[in-house]
Amino acid sequence: MPSADWAAPTVTRAVDARVVLPGSKSLTNRYLVLAALASDVSRLRAPLRSRDTLLMAQALRTLGAVVDDVEDGDWLVTPGRLVGGGEVDCGLAGNVMRFVPPVAGLADGPVRFDGDPHARRRPMAPVLEALRTLGVEVDDADRGGLPFTVHGRGAVRGGAVTLDASQSSQFVSGLLLSGPRFDGGVTVHHVGGAVPSLPHIEMTVETLRDAGVVVDDLDAHTWRVEPSEVNALDVQVEPDLSNAAQFLAAALVTGGRVHVPGWPQYTTQGGDHVREVLDMMGAEVVLDRAGLTVSGGDGISGVDVDLRGSSELTPVVAALCALADSPSVIRGVAHVRGHETDRLAALRTELTALGAHVDETDDGLRITPRPLHGGTFRTYADHRMVMAAAVLGLVVPGLVVEDVGTVAKTMPRFTELWAEMLGHPVPAGA
Ligand SMILES: O=C(O)C1=C[C@@H](OP(=O)(O)O)[C@@H](O)[C@H](O)C1
Numbered sequence: 001m002p003s004a005d006w007a008a009p010t011v012t013r014a015v016d017a018r019v020v021l022p023g024s025k026s027l028t029n030r031y032l033v034l035a036a037l038a039s040d041v042s043r044l045r046a047p048l049r050s051r052d053t054l055l056m057a058q059a060l061r062t063l064g065a066v067v068d069d070v071e072d073g074d075w076l077v078t079p080g081r082l083v084g085g086g087e088v089d090c091g092l093a094g095n096v097m098r099f100v101p102p103v104a105g106l107a108d109g110p111v112r113f114d115g116d117p118h119a120r121r122r123p124m125a126p127v128l129e130a131l132r133t134l135g136v137e138v139d140d141a142d143r144g145g146l147p148f149t150v151h152g153r154g155a156v157r158g159g160a161v162t163l164d165a166s167q168s169s170q171f172v173s174g175l176l177l178s179g180p181r182f183d184g185g186v187t188v189h190h191v192g193g194a195v196p197s198l199p200h201i202e203m204t205v206e207t208l209r210d211a212g213v214v215v216d217d218l219d220a221h222t223w224r225v226e227p228s229e230v231n232a233l234d235v236q237v238e239p240d241l242s243n244a245a246q247f248l249a250a251a252l253v254t255g256g257r258v259h260v261p262g263w264p265q266y267t268t269q270g271g272d273h274v275r276e277v278l279d280m281m282g283a284e285v286v287l288d289r290a291g292l293t294v295s296g297g298d299g300i301s302g303v304d305v306d307l308r309g310s311s312e313l314t315p316v317v318a319a320l321c322a323l324a325d326s327p328s329v330i331r332g333v334a335h336v337r338g339h340e341t342d343r344l345a346a347l348r349t350e351l352t353a354l355g356a357h358v359d360e361t362d363d364g365l366r367i368t369p370r371p372l373h374g375g376t377f378r379t380y381a382d383h384r385m386v387m388a389a390a391v392l393g394l395v396v397p398g399l400v401v402e403d404v405g406t407v408a409k410t411m412p413r414f415t416e417l418w419a420e421m422l423g424h425p426v427p428a429g430a
């Protein structure tokens with residue numbers, strides 16, 4: 001059921017704020033999966049608690065892991081024998097629908113997967129086909145997506161598989177994460193158009209290596225995971241850099257300054273690309289040991305930018321483009337048509353409704369800024385549409401964001417953090 005509307009706050013002065021960000025969704029969910037497959041108890045420090053990670057924790061509990069809340073907001077994960085017989089709610093989480101079915105192949109009975117109405121439209125077929133090739137029975141009524149049932153038999157033969165990951169890097173990541181527990185490990189070879197979000201595959205490879213697993217990136221399109229034990233982890237989750245984008249964008253839009261403490265000097269998060277994008281758009285961007293500081297200058301420059309590796313940034317960057325002083329092109333993101341919603345269509349529709357001129361291209365958007373006016377901004381169950389709308393609302397009076405609660409997918413406290421950044425009092429009980 002849709003949640004309440006939200007009147008996006010406008011500002012009359014430059015933002016000057018320090019924003020402490022919650023943990024990375026992608027790292028939290030990888031660590032959870034590896035911890036459930038590990039040979040001992042793992043500790044996740046400062047994990048993200050949002051709809052996507054709570055669904056992941058619940059999915060792994062259904063399969064036999066124990067995920068305990070402990071002091072300081074940490075998660076303690078005790079792996080258990082992987083059991084079938086349960087049902088997994090994927091919500092709208094790409095991580096849950098692509099990472100958990102290979103784990104279910106290792107369980108000792110059937111596991112049914114379903115999710116939100118929008119999740120049934122997200123691409124899944126290459127993962128299900130690959131699982132069959134690796135020796136797992138999957139019953140999906142040949143629809144190639146949710147709902148489906150994985151019939152685990154307690155072990156997976158594994159081996160080599162070829163798939164087309166041009167619609168999502170998560171197809172590869174999901175197979176690699178469970179690969180060490182397959183009898184023959186797994187070799188995943190991609191054929192087809194360019195793989196999007198490659199940093200997320202690097203993140204998968206790195207987290208596996210952190211757990212003692214041997215991974216070879218044999219060539220740009222082939223990854224090999226050797227069969228082995230998965231070591232327990234004790235890890236600090238980095239802040240979510242994609243979810244930093246809207247806060248940093250506020251510095252550019254208002255000519256102000258936003259500081260994010262704890263920005264990693266080295267990371268596999270694709271969201272780190274936001275530093276380069278904001279720099280191209282006219283911000284001053286400084287990364288030092290204390291964190292990242294972004295300062296806005298005079299206006300926003302239009303850009304020609306390829307977001308293939310960092311496509312989570314598309315909605316917020318599109319919002320900035322609509323506020324820029326020259327036209328922009330966003331490239332490399334055809335696959336975001338299969339994200340939470342068809343993001344290219346959603347952004348074209350909603351930005352156009354506010355007065356911008358937006359064309360969809362084969363692989364992105366062409367945005368020509370025009371004076372914008374208020375109105376209702378529809379969000380299509382997409383957390384990042386809420387975030388994009390908030391950026392626009394800073395300088396577009398009368399912008400009402402539909403179904404703001406959908407932002408809880410990765411940032412349940414988004415409106416509070418936004419109000420805090422703007423120096424607005426947070427209403428009691430909010
Ligand atoms: O592996 C991951 O955690 C993710 C990979 C990317 O997916 P796509 O490759 O489908 O873009 C990204 O957009 C998504 O938000 C998270």
Ligand SMILES: C=C(OP(=O)(O)O)C(=O)O
Nearest residue numbers: 092093094095312339340
């Ligand atoms: C595409 C996204 O999510 P998911 O992990 O559900 O694919 C996203 O967070 O922008």
